[in-house]
Amino acid sequence: MSGPAVLSSTLLSLRSPLTRQALDTLRTALASNDAPSRHPVSDVNGINASTGKQGQAAVLLPLCNVNNIPGIILEVRAKSLRSHSGEISFPGGRIDDEDATFLDGALRETQEELGVPRENVEIIGKLWPAELNLRGNMRVWPYVGFVHPEHRENALSLRPDEPLPSVNLASLRKDRSQDEVAAVFQLPLSELVSPKRLLPHKFRDKAQYWAIDVTDLVHEADPESVPLEAASAESLPDEVGNGRGERILVWGLTGWYLSLFRDRLDTLAMSDR
Template identity: 35%
Template sequence: MSSINEVVTTLRSRLAPPDQALSTAPPPEIASRPLRRAAVLLPLFEAEGLPCLLLIRRAPTLRTHSGEIAFPGGSVDPQDRDPVMTALREAQEEIGLPPERSEVLGLLSPSFTLVTNFWITPVVAFLPAGPGPLTPQASEVAEVIRAPLPALADPRIFHSEVWDTSGLRRVVYFYDYGPYRIWGATARILHQLLSILEESTAQ
């Protein structure tokens, strides 16, 4: 996980192809819920010789998930041809990341938010030229976070808990990265990404 080239090569071979973004159905236990489809972008880039990941801290004035750590993203709009387009569009709107800077590597498994009923498609992208200058939309984003992958993968910042919510028993992940607590859907998505990279390293 110390080389961006190794990270990108691994993810190219392990992620679902982007054209499967519309074909993954929710499991039976949540399929009957009024699902709201969304997508997020996981932008990877190199900084100071390390592979890094962009996250955001949501504005404290938002009605839901205010102040939480997240990936740039949002709801699928009717004009979006697929969740990949949603993720790229939302990243541009939220943090000013131009879509042409992103080379989409593939998809992680969708994640479900139990309280808000979002069915989220995580889109992983590589930024060969880096993120460039970013302009966060103040009404939605309080801060852009550039986190090195090796720091996020440090087992000392991770723990999990088992929660029982609305009759559903689930594992909740937590990453305490510096002053930030990453949890919920963002932590589940991050855990997926790191697990793929760690499994590749162990082989």
């Protein structure tokens, strides 16, 4: 497992706003893990007839700029939800009959939960292999996209090195589904390598990865609607992402997919040496 000092690269800055050039670099890095043997259920584009839609879910790892800071949008699930309440997650959920592909499901759920129209999301890749949930009855398909504040085609006129427009985090919080999402916050990309945030952990007690402490970010987002006790209860299953003790962590399946994304960034750093 690589240490927190990795990811120093001239190919992609973790502190400068994302640009079209940066997205192209990420698109190439994500494509490098796209071998057919790592697609355990479906092809790249979606659902095949032999698999069907039962037992399938999809999530979006939503990259964005906020005040020219590059990062990832994360949610705190509402406490009223029957499963994984108070936990950290990406937008996403079960595939419905109306979804033609896994990606359609991820984009539909993103719009329902965050109010982000699908035309504002520019898909740049995916994080295979898709893992089963903790119960083993659902496979969760993770996609990576950049969230534009307006229709994604409006950014095509920008120079390759020009910062992409920032989303308004306050608007996302206002437009979120309050029935499903308690709080919305941005995890800056630079924090993916911050030693003070990273804790070694094991996914399903097997593969090593870094869990991420986001206690301060969650409480800054909405200190009243997300009590620390609700989000950090150790009795919650290690599935989406919750906490330990007095800390709120991104771990479980959400933390694992963030780890796969970090691995792609590691690959960029190594190719730049």
